[in-house]
Amino acid sequence: MKRFSLNILFAVLLCSQTVYAQQKKRLVNNWEFVKQDLGGIWEAVRPVKKGNPEDVPLWQKVTLPHCVNAEDAVDPDVNYYQGPSWYRTQLEIDNNNQNGRTLLHFEGAGQKTDVYVYTTKVGSHVGGYDEWTVDITDAVEAFKQTEEFKTQFKGKVPVSIRTDNSRDLEMMPSDLSDFNLYGGLYRYVNLIYAPGLSIDKIFAVPEVDKAGRNGKIAVRARFYNPTSLSSATAEIKLTDPKGKVVHRSSRNLNALNGDVLLADFQLKNPQLWSTNQPLLYTLELSVKTPQGTAMQTEKVGFRHFEFVEKGPFLLNGKRLLLRGTHRHEDHAGVAAAMTEEQIRTEMKMMKEMGVNFIRLGHYQQSRIVLNLCDSLGIAVWEEIPWCRGGLGGEVYKEQGRRMLTNMIEQHYNHPSVIIWGLGNENDWPGDFSTFDKEAIRAYMTELHNLSHKLDPSRKTAIRRCDFCKDIVDVYSPSIWAGWYRGIYTEYKQVSLEEFNKVKRFLHVEWGGDSHARRHSETPDNALSKVQRAGAADERAGDASLFGGSARVSKDGDWSESYMANLIDWHLKEQETMPWLTGAAQWPFKDFSTPVRPDNPVPYMNQKGVIERDFTKKEAFYIFQSYWTEKPMVHIYGHSWPVRWGEANEAKMIKVYSNCEEAELFLNGKSLGTKKRNSQDFPSAGLRWMAPFATGQNTIRVVARKGKTTVQDEISFVYQTEKWDKPAKLTLTKIAEENGIVTLEAKLFDSKNVQCLDAANWVRFSLAGDGQLIDNQGTSTGSKYVQMYNGRAIIRMKSNGGKSSVALKSEGIPTVMINL
Structure with missing residues (x-):
């Protein structure tokens, strides 16, 4: 058995067409899956009669990528499954390369994986996030000589894969982490035909001075050489971003072991990333032997960056304020098993919001993500999953070393990467009986030194482990002003205090939770309960919704309205902090977590600016108004169908825009033009006070930036009736399209006045032919959810039949609707 790690960028992953692109296939279809363990590998390959009811377990057809926990991660009634699962398929394998190798390349599988060809175990891997490859050549050739190959499997090769995300204290990451440790083949699996000598990895080191005039690049390669060839010819070609070849060279190789230097040359006035x-430049490497030619293509970029000690961040000699967010590998209905199209959509939305920096939390992510960061222009902090729990034994520590090595070597060439993260919240104990700070410091130092040995060009960083902040190059403390501690107006003061404690400061993780579609007329009320503590760090228990000191995370209303103010304040302050390297809001998209069962959408961290299904929250547009150049304007409240207050009461209308000025119209009447001033909080001065008409209202805004005009419009009802305590529910069909029915629940008092501040829990259930679209982890995709302003939405597939849907809330009579 031979097993190694490949670093192959294929055409389908934003690269030029290569020989490998002709010999690589994504194995998407024709898979079967069972969510349990087997008694042994024989159960995966034994002959059975089709449709035999006595054949157990029952396998289901799936496509890859596939996550074991696609739905149960956010099922409000169960703990998500952590245990073994199996996948199986049958492959037609015909490698025509002379002495070629047949490989299975895994882009990531969780969390422990075993691979079998028929009944032969050909490889194993521990770790859910790095890439790895298994050479199945010998096992395939041996199986082709068997009678089973010809008869039972009709010329195909059975491949079975066991994945296991069971709890294991001697594995990273900890189960105390604020995210699911998913199981399954949740990234792509590839079948590769490689020649006898192939390229394992390329290490390209493009360098340029701060002025951007003098460039150079060194190229090394590591080969996979199972037949021990002793010589080859390597050809290097470098093409600039416009397609012009700027370098071509050839070298005869007589040593194919270790990392071999292939080229080292100067480049005047390189075009900068x-x-x-x-x-991006395109680097092509071809390696020729009598047994064939291997080719690999890499995208590389020339850039110079610097974290100024006690100062800002510089890119190519100029200050760049890093405007960042975070990403978890998570999406509605599929969990970690996001397709390339879904990943591309998400990353483009980040760029649309104005992001130029991202922290990939808290583990190595798909190279698809890194390729998009390269091409979109998003600087990257990527980290290993040493997250919470403490420090385990030698097996645990060796996994960390291995994952750091794999992350750096597999993502070495991406110009977007500026930081290798070594850990997150490593001051958080709980997995082990002892918590040894000195042992953690020693291991952190080891990882720091290993990172610089593998890659001297990038910085190291951690978040929230104060007793290790002197070890790494860049440090991010815990600052959650206005959410877990303090109030948001303390943000600048607290940040400056933390900045002064370290050589290089970068603030990652700020923001707070918001229940999508929940809005408030008085969003800042909770701040009156919170003391100005002069500190804004998250502490043990702060994420809980019960007990402890007053804090907005527990005592606030979780409205989009409050989060709009908090984000607005942070962004306007960041514009007046010249020493700030940057900050990254946490996170871009809501994601599932096993440690938050009591949140308004159970098992969801709801701090995203978009929901788990790409639905934008109001906060998305606030970031756009500060971070983007393309003219935009957005009236707050698109998902707020009913506002409330006294008759003739002046209410605030907020507009978020990056335009110079905006004119507002209420029910057709102009309320005047206002100019934007980023320091005029809230909404950069684009706010109007006016009384609404009882009943229907329409607001329109026209904003101007230079000669460009953009506009936005919303309609809503203004309710002046006062409501008493909730007394009855209604459930109404409000839409149907392509067999998808949308139902809306509402809560009223005994006089039929809608209770617009109601946050009651409601539960949907269905009997009949239809199917609820639930377990999505969204405000409109959960069968058990807190109401937003006295309403809740659920969708269902009608399946062309009849159904009854029930709506239940504790202490209120249940209602039903027949469809």
Whole structure:
């Protein structure tokens, strides 16, 4: 058995067409899956009669990528499954390369994986996030000589894969982490035909001075050489972003072991990679032997970056304020098993919001993500999953070393990467009987040194482990002003205090939770309960919704309205902090977590600016108004169908825009023009006070930036009736399209006045032919959810039949609707 790690960028992953692109296949279809363990590998390959009811377990057809926990991660009634699962398929394998190798390349599988060809175990891997490859050549050739190959499997090769995400204290990451440790083949699996000598990895080191005039690049390669060839010819070609060949060279190789230097040359006035102009060069390597030619293509970029000690961040010699967010590998209905199209959509939405920096939390992510960061212009902090729990034994520590090595070597060439993260919240104990700070410091130092040995060009960083902040190059403390501690107006003061404690400061993780579609007329009320503590760090228990000191995370209303104010304040302050390297809001998209069962959408961290299904929250547009250049305007409240207050009471209308000025119209009447001033809080001065008409209202805004005009419009009802305690529910069909029915629940008092501040829990259930679209982890995709302003939405597939849907809330009579 031979097993190694490949670093192959294929055409389908934003690269030029290569020989490998002709010999690589994504194994998407024709898979079967069972969510349990087997008694042994024989149960996966034994001959059975089709449709035999006595054949157990029952396998289901799936496509890859596939996550074991696609739905149960957010099922409000169960703990998500952590245990073994199996996948199986049958492959037609015909490798025509002379002495070629047949490989299975895994882009990531969780969390422990075993691979079998028929009944032969050909490889294993521990770790859910790095890439790995298994050479199945010998096992395939041996199986082709068997009678089973010809008869039972009709010329195909059975491949079975066991994945296991069971709890294991001697594995990273900890189960105390604020995210699910998913199981399954949740990234792509590839079948590769490689020649006898192939390229394992390329290490390209493009360098340029701060002025951007003098460039150079060194190229090394590591080969996979199972037949021990002793010589080859390597050809290097470098093409600039416009397609012009700027270098071509050839070298005869007589040593194919270790990392072999292939080229080292100068380049005058290289075109620079930046977040505004992410210009990429194409590096092509071909390696020829009598047994064939291997080719690999890499995208590389020339850029110079610097975290100024006690100062800002510089890219290519100029200050760049890092405007960031975070990403978890998680999506509605599929969990970690996001397709390339879904990943591309998400990353483009980040760029649309104005992001130029991202922290990939808290583990190595798909190279698809890194390729998009390169091409879109998003600087990257990527980290290993040493997250919470403490420090385990030698097996645990060796996994960390291995994952750090794999992350750096597999993502070495991405110009977007500026930081290798070594850990997150490593001051959080709980997995082990002892918590040894000195042992953690020693291991952190080891990882720091290993990172610089593998890659001297990038910085190291951690978040929230104060007793290790002197070890790494860049440090991020815990600052959650206005959410877990303090109030949001303390943000600048607290940040400056933390900045002064370290050599290089970068603030990652800020923001707070918001229940999508929940809005408030008085969003800042909870701040009156919170003391100005002069500190804004998250502490043990702060994420809980019960007990402890007053804090907005527990005592606030979780409205989009409050989060709009908090984000607005942070962004306007960041514009007046010249020493700030940057900050990253946590996170871009809501994601599932096993440690938050009591949140308004159970098992969801709801701090995203979009929901788990790409639905934008109001906060998305606030970031756009500060971070983007393309003219935009957005009236707050698109998902707020009913506002409330006294008759003739002046209410605030907020507009978020990056335009110079905006004119507002209420029910057709102009309320005047206002100019934007980023320091005029809230909404940069684009706010109007006016009384609404009882009943229906329409607001329209026209904003101007230079000669460009953009506009936005919303309609809503203004309710002046006062409501008493909730007394009855209604359930109404409000839409149907392509067999998808949308139902809306509402809560009223005994006089039929809608209770617009109601946050009651409601539960939907269905009997009949239809199917609820639930377990999505969204405000409109959960069968058990807190109401937003006295309403809740659920969708269902009608399946062309009849159904009854029930709506239940404790202490209120249940209602039903027949469809």
